[in-house]
Amino acid sequence: MARSTPPSSAAAAGSSDSWPGKLLGLPESGPRSMSGIGRRIGGLVIDWALASVISLAIGTYGAAGNFATLGIFAALQVVFVALLSGSFGHVCVGLRVVPIRGGYVGVWRPVVRTVLLCLVVPALIHAKDGRPLHDAAVGTVLVRR
DSSP, X not given: OOOOOOOOHHHHTSGGGOOTTGGGTOOSSSTTSBOOHHHHHHHXXXXXXXXXXXXXXXXXXXXXXXXXXXXXXXXXXXXXXXXXXXOHHHHHHTEEEEETTOSOOTTHHHHHHHHHHHTSHHHHOBOTTSOBHXXXXXXXXXXXX
16 A cells, blocks of 8 residues: 655645746736736737738738738837837736836837847747746736736
């Protein structure tokens, strides 16, 4: 008969003691908790759809390998994050971009964040605190409203 062993300290410290945003001092759930991947993707899809509709309306959709749509997407990201602390898609799914140290997002953060987001790879790499590289590089975090 197998004898039961107590769980190791690593197993006991599992998911109940750790959540995305804990290292940043953010709550586990509710307002100001770190955004999950589902809301992030939902906001991104809404933002890309909006950029595509605008690109189609002005006649640049499909032109130059969709770089026109990417440019519109980038411009919308910078403007909306600077003015509303979140892109149109973020606002629709209940998210906002906030600086880690508090205060206003400013203008340079949305510009650098958007350039890194448009490169795609930084958005796929995550820092040890759970933030994608494009957020970690500029000192911001995407949280629930």
